[in-house]
Amino acid sequence: xxxxxxxxxxxxxxxxxxxxxxxxxxxxYECDGLSVFRQKPxxxxxxxxxxxxxxxxxxxxxxxxPVVARGAGTGLSGxxxxxxxxxxxxxxxxxxxxxxxPVARIARLxxxxxxxxxxxxxxxxxxxxxxxxxxxxxxxxxxxxxxxSGGVHCLKYGLTVHNVLGIRGLTxxxxxxxxxxxxxxxxxxxxxxxxxxxxxxxxxxxEVTVKLIPRPQLARVVMASxxxxxxxxDAVASIIAxxxxxxxxxxxxxxxxAAVEPFxxxxxxxxxxxxxxxxxxxxxxxxxxxxxxxxxVLQAAGATAMVVSSSEAERLRFWSGxxxxxxxxxxxxxxxxxxxxxxxxKNLGPMLEAIEDMEERYSLRCMNVFHAGDxxxxxxxxxxxxxxxxxxRADKFxxxxxxxxxxxxxxxxxEHGVGIEKINSMCVQFSDAERAMFFGxxxxxxxxxxxxxxxxxxxxxxxxxxGKMHVHAGQLAHPDLPxx
Amino acid sequence: xxxxxSVLRELRERVTAAHNERRTLRLRGSGTKDFYGExxxxxxxxxxxxxxxxxxxxxxxxxxxxxxxxxxxxEAALKxxxxxxAFEPPAFKGDPTIGGVIAAGxxxxxxxxxxxxxxxxxxxxxxxxxxxILRFGGQVMKNVxxxxxxRLLCGxxxxxxxxxxxxxxxxxxxxxxxxxxxxxxxxxxxxAFNRWSGQPLPLSGAAWCNGLAWVRLSGAASAVRAAxxxxxxxxxxxxxxxxxxxxxxxxxxxxxxxxxxxRLSVPDTTPPMDLPGHPLIDWGGALRWYAYxxxxxxxxxxxxxxxxxxxxxxxxxxxxxxxxxATAAGGTALCWHGRALETGRFHPLQPGVTALHRxxxxxxxxxxxxxPGRMIPGL
Numbered sequence: 001x002x003x004x005x006x007x008x009x010x011x012x013x014x015x016x017x018x019x020x021x022x023x024x025x026x027x028x029y030e031c032d033g034l035s036v037f038r039q040k041p042x043x044x045x046x047x048x049x050x051x052x053x054x055x056x057x058x059x060x061x062x063x064x065x066p067v068v069a070r071g072a073g074t075g076l077s078g079x080x081x082x083x084x085x086x087x088x089x090x091x092x093x094x095x096x097x098x099x100x101x102p103v104a105r106i107a108r109l110x111x112x113x114x115x116x117x118x119x120x121x122x123x124x125x126x127x128x129x130x131x132x133x134x135x136x137x138x139x140x141x142x143x144x145x146x147x148x149s150g151g152v153h154c155l156k157y158g159l160t161v162h163n164v165l166g167i168r169g170l171t172x173x174x175x176x177x178x179x180x181x182x183x184x185x186x187x188x189x190x191x192x193x194x195x196x197x198x199x200x201x202x203x204x205x206x207e208v209t210v211k212l213i214p215r216p217q218l219a220r221v222v223m224a225s226x227x228x229x230x231x232x233x234d235a236v237a238s239i240i241a242x243x244x245x246x247x248x249x250x251x252x253x254x255x256x257x258a259a260v261e262p263f264x265x266x267x268x269x270x271x272x273x274x275x276x277x278x279x280x281x282x283x284x285x286x287x288x289x290x291x292x293x294x295x296x297v298l299q300a301a302g303a304t305a306m307v308v309s310s311s312e313a314e315r316l317r318f319w320s321g322x323x324x325x326x327x328x329x330x331x332x333x334x335x336x337x338x339x340x341x342x343x344x345x346k347n348l349g350p351m352l353e354a355i356e357d358m359e360e361r362y363s364l365r366c367m368n369v370f371h372a373g374d375x376x377x378x379x380x381x382x383x384x385x386x387x388x389x390x391x392x393r394a395d396k397f398x399x400x401x402x403x404x405x406x407x408x409x410x411x412x413x414x415e416h417g418v419g420i421e422k423i424n425s426m427c428v429q430f431s432d433a434e435r436a437m438f439f440g441x442x443x444x445x446x447x448x449x450x451x452x453x454x455x456x457x458x459x460x461x462x463x464x465x466x467g468k469m470h471v472h473a474g475q476l477a478h479p480d481l482p483x484x
Numbered sequence: 485x486x487x488x489x490s491v492l493r494e495l496r497e498r499v500t501a502a503h504n505e506r507r508t509l510r511l512r513g514s515g516t517k518d519f520y521g522e523x524x525x526x527x528x529x530x531x532x533x534x535x536x537x538x539x540x541x542x543x544x545x546x547x548x549x550x551x552x553x554x555x556x557x558x559e560a561a562l563k564x565x566x567x568x569x570a571f572e573p574p575a576f577k578g579d580p581t582i583g584g585v586i587a588a589g590x591x592x593x594x595x596x597x598x599x600x601x602x603x604x605x606x607x608x609x610x611x612x613x614x615x616x617i618l619r620f621g622g623q624v625m626k627n628v629x630x631x632x633x634x635r636l637l638c639g640x641x642x643x644x645x646x647x648x649x650x651x652x653x654x655x656x657x658x659x660x661x662x663x664x665x666x667x668x669x670x671x672x673x674x675x676a677f678n679r680w681s682g683q684p685l686p687l688s689g690a691a692w693c694n695g696l697a698w699v700r701l702s703g704a705a706s707a708v709r710a711a712x713x714x715x716x717x718x719x720x721x722x723x724x725x726x727x728x729x730x731x732x733x734x735x736x737x738x739x740x741x742x743x744x745x746x747r748l749s750v751p752d753t754t755p756p757m758d759l760p761g762h763p764l765i766d767w768g769g770a771l772r773w774y775a776y777x778x779x780x781x782x783x784x785x786x787x788x789x790x791x792x793x794x795x796x797x798x799x800x801x802x803x804x805x806x807x808x809x810a811t812a813a814g815g816t817a818l819c820w821h822g823r824a825l826e827t828g829r830f831h832p833l834q835p836g837v838t839a840l841h842r843x844x845x846x847x848x849x850x851x852x853x854x855x856p857g858r859m860i861p862g863l
Contacts, residue, residue: 101753102682103678103679103682103753104678104751104752104753105681105682125682126682126683126684127682147628148628148632150626154625154626155625158599158603159626161603161632161635162599162603171836175836176836177834177836177837177840178834178837179837181814181815182751182814182815183749183750183751183770183810183813183814183815183816184595184596184600184749184767184770184771185589185591185595185600185639185749186749186816187816187818187830187831187833187859188830188833188837188838188841188859188860189636189639189640189643189644189841189844189859190589190602190635190636190638190639190640191636191837191840193602193632193635193636193638194631194632194633194635194636196632197628197631197632198631198632201631202631214681214682214683214684214685215684216684217684237543237544238543240542240543240544240545241542241543243566243567243656243657243659244656245655245656282684282686282703282704282707283684283706283707283710283711285704285706285707285709285710286686286703286704286706286707286710288706289704289705289706290704342624342625342626342627343624344541344544344546344623344624345543345544346541346543346544371626374624374625374626375624375625375626376624376625376626409622409623409624410622410623410624410627411622411624411626411627411628411629412629413627413628413629414624414626414627414628415626415628416628417628418628418629418630422629426629426630429629429630430629430630431618433612433614433616433618434618434619434620434630435630437612437618437633437847437848438630438631438633440844440847440848441631441633441636441844441847442631443843443847444840444843444844444846444847445840456630457630457631
């Protein structure tokens with residue numbers, strides 16, 4: 001199928017002005033937030049209604065043209081990387097808040113609504129939408145559903161899957177499917193959970209119903225300094241072991257604080273090897289109690305200094321550094337590669353030490369920011385794509401971190417998704433039989449394989465190939481190194 | 485080889501034989517939920533022998549156990565370390581296995597406030613029809629690698645395969661808990677529940693029956709105290725409070741002793757429904773229980789419940805009406821126990837969604853050996 005043939009077929013069913021085909025129009029869509037992978041799509045379509053989405057899907061299905069749905073394009077795993085002979089379906093214009101019902105505490109949203117806009121619209125009612133990925137100013141709710149996005153508050157408030165009540169969407173055949181809804185516990189298999197986090201491989205979501213929750217009266221954050229990273233990691237486990245579930249529990253190493261401090265003046269202790277941010281929210285009484293408890297646990301865990309936010313402005317300032325860690329990485333290095341593994345919390349210390357060792361071996365710097373309460377790591381590997389060999393080293397460095405995550409009892413991706421980026425690492429985490437089951441799930445929704453092909457689940461052949469180049473003679477690279 | 489691996493080997497052999505010989509299996513733990521879902525036939529596959537807590541680290545907030553582990557054993561281990569299963573799975577009148585708890589996916593009174601069973605599932609090991617052992621999810625809080633098959637299996641009623649091991653998120657027990665009671669009509673209670681749910685209050689239960697609204701607060705002692713001052717109501721002592729919430733959780737409340745019980749899951753803002761009988765309302769209004777044709781009932785007088793005319797036809801008409809009203813409210817109605825409708829015990833699914841069920845079942849269990857018909861007749 002040529003671009004012209006597909007465009008002509010689409011112009012029969014949707015208005016010509018929502019179809020982009022000229023090079024300069026396609027250019028902005030060639031990558032998502034993971035810009036090392038670029039691919040110009042054959043066409044971009046920007047539907048404004050669910051019916052236009054249906055018409056595009058039916059046409060693509062008939063012509064056997066791949067379809068990649070895209071929200072705001074902020075994803076970090078290349079999940080929205082276009083297909084070279086496919087249609088990129090941008091959901092950005094489906095951006096209306098359909099309904100906010102403050103009594104029922106729900107919002108019905110088109111997929112292109114920005115994450116932060118939901119909380120802004122709910123704020124006059126004293127409500128908010130809990131998942132807050134760091135890209136929340138820009139990322140869309142449809143993309144959040146595709147990736148099962150998290151954020152800094154999911155330890156207490158859960159991920160997207162815990163906060164979405166229902167979705168409405170279309171299969172590649174154009175069939176309308178409604179899953180979940182405003183009543184809890186729908187009968188049948190929990191297909192809602194299956195579709196959330198499915199990275200656009202199962203269906204195209206056209207409406208999302210989310211839960212809104214009461215905004216806590218007060219939030220305060222403790223910032224604690226530690227003289228070594230392992231102690232900071234152990235302090236995280238101590239907080240949880242004490243029966244405290246903070247609203248947020250984040251960690252940054254010295255390289256990260258040094259990078260962000262000149263950028264945002266968050267007031268971080270630059271002499272500390274690691275800092276922890278532990279937030280408490282709720283009524284003023286319970287926040288006071290919990291902050292006191294957190295302070296005493298951190299004291300016992302060896303904190304060298306502690307500051308508690310005394311105003312909302314100060315609280316936001318402490319968080320600003322954490323939320324700006326990625327742009328700060330971009331400021332201190334021409335390029336950075338953000339990883340997203342999750343490990344059991346108890347292994348934070350060993351993981352950090354292993355990363356330090358990898359920095360030496362790959363001759364690349366890595367700064368670390370963690371959703372420590374969830375054990376979700378975001379090591380930011382700094383490199384320069386213009387220096388020959390650096391990207392390749394960064395890529396291997398990242399893959400080694402992910403393999404270690406799996407060995408430590410964790411996963412290769414906590415919240416960014418597999419996309420195209422971690423497709424090889426999927427071979428490390430899942431067996432052939434498990435991946436075959438994933439393909440079965442895919443086929444149940446999309447027998448043609450036209451929705452977002454080549455993402456999220458590697459084929460058996462691909463894993464066989466990866467295994468060959470990766471595990472040489474049955475040995476992992478660097479067999480002499482200690483593995484945790 | 486330890487005993488658990490020989491038990492697992494035996495389970496795999498049974499599944500392989502059933503798959504090869506196209507024989508159907510009826511998966512069962514303790515049998516506390518034999519009544520639940522459609523009646524099925526098939527060779528019994530007793531999953532109780534594959535038992536034991538595999539891993540429990542309180543600081544990780546995760547427990548991993550084999551499917552046959554009794555719920556009581558898990559709850560005792562958690563309690564010992566000041567933790568609990570926040571979705572409060574019902575035990576009914578026995579001691580269910582954790583595999584059964586997750587396969588049924590049922591949650592107790594805390595469901596709207598702490599989350600449902602599926603919200604606490606972190607990972608599941610599945611013994612599939614080809615006798616392969618497959619692991620989905622894991623032991624960490626955040627995991628988006630691959631499709632979320634572990635949550636798909638929660639509530640799957642065993643139709644996709646045998647859940648052999650589960651990892652669940654656990655939470656610290658609330659520091660303080662206080663139950664309050666208010667004299668209110670159903671209408672007043674529903675309005676109050678919805679109003680309170682929109683405020684930053686430490687709610688962990690809200691139910692109504694027979695003119696009384698019950699509200700549970702859980703959390704830091706200071707938060708519970710402040711919320712009580714704000715809401716007022718009669719303080720209920722810990723013993724009767726526990727008795728009340730356990731009666732809802734485990735279905736020992738007298739309403740469940742009736743012959744036919746319908747469970748309506750609706751948006752919590754749904755006004756009182758035009759069905760005969762006094763409902764038991766749970767989940768802040770999102771769950772409505774209606775019972776007919778019952779036994780002696782300590783709380784609800786016979787006439788009030790509206791089943792005095794009795795008879796099977798009568799029940800079916802009520803069931804049809806329950807379905808209609810639940811659908812109109814944007815919810816679903818399930819015939820919990822007693823005589824179901826011809827359309828099945830569970831609320832019928834959208835045709836496109838049923839088709840997805842068929843294709844998933846076909847892939848997971850091509851010869852239909854696992855619990856055929858338990859969820860959807862013919863599937």
